Amino acid sequence: MKKKYACTLDEETCGKTKMAIQDTLDVVGGKWKLVLLSILRGGKRRFKELSREAEISPRILSKELHELEMNGLVSRTVCDTRPVTVEYALTPYSETLSEVLNAMNRWGQQHRKRILENG
Known part of the structure; x- marks a missing residue:
């Protein structure tokens, strides 16, 4: 039997929260998307x-860049060079994820420190 966790909010708010979190994971979930976004925070890359x-x-x-581009987080520029090169950069909309990336960075550093201290 699947364990059901109690939500401390009303049922409608819990449902909306769950849906919002799922929507976020649909856009930035997986192994690579947040890594790519964090790299591109340092500037455009080929x-x-x-x-x-x-x-x-x-x-x-x-595949990952295509999905990020479809969701408006990354822009793709084809450069007029021989051979053709393509550059990727963050869009202004990607700034809406800054809080998330900063929080994940802080948590990841704390977690690594905890594991190393207790390991």
Whole structure:
């Protein structure tokens, strides 16, 4: 039997909260999206630079960037060079995730420190 966790809010608010969290995870969930967003916070990157820096295969990187672009978080610019190069950058809309990324960074550092101290 699946354990049901009690929500301390009214049922409608709990449902909306659950839906909002699911929507967020649908956009930025997975192994790579938040990593890519954090790398791009340092400035625009070419495709191969992102692949190397994130240590991600070109096939997966292409898929992840496409999804981030579809959700308005990343822009793609084709440069007029030979050979053609493509640059990716954060959009102004991606700034709405700054609080989330900063909180995850703080939590991750605290967690790593705790594990190393208790390990």
